[in-house]
Amino acid sequence: MKNYSKSFKALWIGEIVSELGGAAGGIVNGLLLYELTGSKEWMGILWLIYFIPSLILQCISSPFLNYMVKERLLRNIQLIRSFAYLLPLLGFILVSENGAIIGLFILQCLLGLMQPIYASLSFSLLPELCEEKELVNANALLDGTLRLMSFLAPGAASLFLLFIPIHFIYVFSAIMFLISFLSLKRLPDNPKQAVSPWTKRFWWKEMKEGYKIFFQYPGLFRLTLLSSTVQFAVGVTMVLSVPFIRGSLDGEYWEYAIFSAAFPVGYVIGTWILTSLPKSPLFMYIGLMGGGLSFILLFFTHSIPYAWLCELSGGILFPLFNAQSAAMFQKGVAKERLAQLSSVRLFFLRLTMPLGILFASSPFWDLGVRPVFLIIGTIILVPGLFYFLITLKNTGSTSFIQVK
Known part of the structure; x- marks a missing residue:
């Protein structure tokens, strides 16, 4: 950490x-709603209320972000979210259950x-806070630490639940x-950033220009599609993890908890390993292929410890792809x-994650849990193998984000 700038450390913290x-707040959201309604349909509505406005704003906000x-804006967003986390608590205190x-x-x-606004801005800010040679490790550090926090959050929330009512955990999130x-x-603040007048004509012109430029970068578009397959798999896993461990493997709650923790723990390990590996497209695609293979192996797994090992392996391998592809995007634009x-x-x-949720939960396919893991693993592995072989063939070429 001592090699990074003070500004990067501020963003990282x-x-x-x-x-x-x-x-922690996300865990409490689901627990609170289920406790108050006892309905899985309301759980689905809760996620739709999150994803639909998010995707709409993600689609139309891009012209203004430059x-x-x-x-x-990053500071203002965090302040808004801090106050927003108090709303369920205030609703419960002032109105009772319906208010919550x-x-x-x-x-x-x-x-x-x-x-979506926060994620886009923080991602685009990173090259301004780090030297180009530090981008892969900086992305890996951020991504790995965030995974670690997502692993620690359930334990922190569980600890709080032992001592305080569920509503008051929102105070922790707000803090x-x-x-x-x-x-x-x-x-x-960067004084060079100029604010242009926001008109309908300006928005439409910038909207078309942004998507036009995006598709003029074939390497950029390719990496985005490959990353989208990973997010699709994440959406599928959100739905199938519990049925796989509790149903297919007849596991206990604590065994499911270890399964859920294995991936983020592996991700932290993979982030650490990445700092000592050569930064190259070959290793990037190896990470993608290995991550896809970890899903395929779940199709053949009939032992819970082996399932833990598959998740741990996927967590170790995916950072090799995620951090390097993000850095290539940041350098190439x-x-x-x-x-x-x-x-x-x-x-x-963000679009592919809810598509993965719909694919895994749809009653029309009737595929079973194991075949779905095989499908998503293949969707990740085959393109990764294809581009790995192309990269191996053209080892003399190092430019993967090019304009037509």
């Missing part, structure tokens, strides 16, 4: 504390609206986002367009 608060003061449900849905809607806001105040094109990229990634 802001990211990890907000991820801890957000992950003309924002990124640092200031209303506050919960408003919270989810606000989180869905804020997340975490407030700390994130204070950390991001250490980021100096002009900085004045990076925020806008990052938003377009994130739109594709």
